[in-house]
Amino acid sequence: MMSPSEPLHYLSIDEAGSLIKAGNLSPVDLTESYLERIHNLNPVLNSFITVNGDSATAQAKAMEQEITRGSYRGPLHGIPIALKDLIDTAGIATTYGCKAFRDRTPDTDATVAARLQAAGCIVLGKLTMSELAMVGPPGFGEETRNPWNTDHAPGGSSSGSGTAVAAGLCAGSIGSDTGGSIRFPASNNNIVGLMPTYGRVSRRGVMPLSWTLDHLGPMTRTIEDAALMLSAISGFDPGDRTTSSEAIPDFRANLTSEVKGLKVGVLENTFEDNHPDTRSAIEQAIRVFEAMGARVRPVRIPNYDVLHIANSIIYLAEAFNNFGTLLREQPQDIGKVFRIYGYMGGLFTADEYIQAMRLRSCTRVELRKIFEQVDLILSPTTNAPPKRIDEFDPFILTQPTRSATAEVFNLAACPALSVPCGFSGDGLPIGLQLAAKPMNEQTLLNAAYAYQETTELHRQHPPIQATQAG
Amino acid sequence: MNDSDIEILLTRARLDLSDDEIEWIKTAFSGYHAQLETLMSLDLEGEEVSTSFMMVDKP
Secondary structure, X not given: OOOOOXXXXXXXXHHHHHHHHOOOXXXXXXXXXXXXXXXXXXXXXXXXXXEOHHHHHHHHHHHHHHXXXXXXXXXXXXXXXXXEOOXXXXXXXXXXXXXXXXXXXXXXXXXXXXXXXXXXXXXEEEEOOXXXXXXXXXXXXXXXXXXXXXOEOOOOOOHHHHHHHHOOOOOEEEEEEOOOOOHHHHHHHOOEEEEXXXXXXXXXOEOOOOOOOOEEEEEEOXXXXXXXXXXXXXXXXXXXXXXXXXXXXXXXXXXXXXXOOOEEEEEHHHHOOOOHHHHHHHHHHHHHHHHOOOEEEEEOOOOHHHHHHHHHHHHHHHHHHHHHHHHHHOHHHOOHHHHHHHHHHHHOOHXXXXXXXXXXXXXXXXXXXXXXXOOEEEEEOOOOOOOEHHHOOOOHHHOOOOOOOOHHHHHOOOOEEEEEEEEOOOOOEEEEEEEOOOOOHHHHHHHHHHHHHHHOHHHOOOOOOHHHOO | OOHHHHHHHHHHOOOOOXXXXXXXXXXXXXXXXXXXXXXXXXXXXXXXXXXXXXXXXXO
């Protein structure tokens, strides 16, 4: 009889899946352990906006019975997960974190939700998010808190997706990313967050913020788990014409920690305004890659200083196209933060949008050239550890020096991930971002896996205890 | 961005904002101003916008 290496709520999907397959772990017990943890900790963390308790238990029993009958779906069979509250789930409220949609309950599952359930996942519930996937707090309900220090921000907009995974409230989650919204909360919570290539994962049934920049991706405690979830959610979907028909690799089976000779480009543009603890953590990460045999060299992206505004113009204009009527007719149901940026989306000119798209095109060409020289681009995920919640500035995205560390890879449709990279002097997580050329998630995952196995930072869990809320 | 420019943009976008909201917009424009000016001054040498949004491959 195998015994788990961690408490049930901190088991990786990889390990839990192996235990379930071998008959050494019951999906019902695993689900109940998460539901108990949610019951105890969610009042403090506010990771979940909707808990799907009874239905999750019923799903877990069904998954267990299938295994008893000898029918095994694969490595996600019986694994309890949760979804950002902009992913449609049949019969479960999906509110986009906005008061205007608080009574919205879809009839059908988004493709990503359907694929995960077909793979055997159990949906524990829906995760709190910044209102309409912008930045900051949700439009109603309580604000999500960082389990590493509840006075600090979890990162957004996939805030609950980050904290729920970090605090052991689910085995893995799905977030969305238009300019860093998977990678920022991953960095802030010491977990893995993977934004796949544009077109890798269907967005049918998912709230659009920006049709040309939105991505869905896994948020997990390990690289192996990100690989498992990515394979399950990838692939062409006739319901989303932007999806690729590229073959879907078995990312988990292909994982290797051999990175000798890998060419890693350090994105120099991102080293100009970093918190000293972030700079120190990233410099240490570079030394780790060198010690593993990678060949490291600096790279620079032209016009980097205006990529943030380019990304902002594109997604805000697209968001206004989607939410303009709501902003005009129900502003009282939308919070200040989304109103600021939503209105701005309506005020940028067509000339500015076109210029932003042209720069985007140039940036894709420049990145293609860089990826002829290196296999990966390395940078900090954010330029500082998580800030205090009470220091949140609604105008944060308009700051003239705002870096495009994450956004550059949305613009270029490249896959990018954040992996745990260290802690600040105050014990707050710092993330390392790695990016690769389109459809090269395997290279990305392999490098991050090698780094994870060397540093073992993923084994550190937040100090929050169930008794804090109990 | 002066008040009359903002008024024109708001009218064009069919937005009827409160005085507080207009102040937010001014603050946002002020923050974006420097990057926006630089972006608009870039000579992108006729780069085609049509290449900027493509699927990785076509199904």
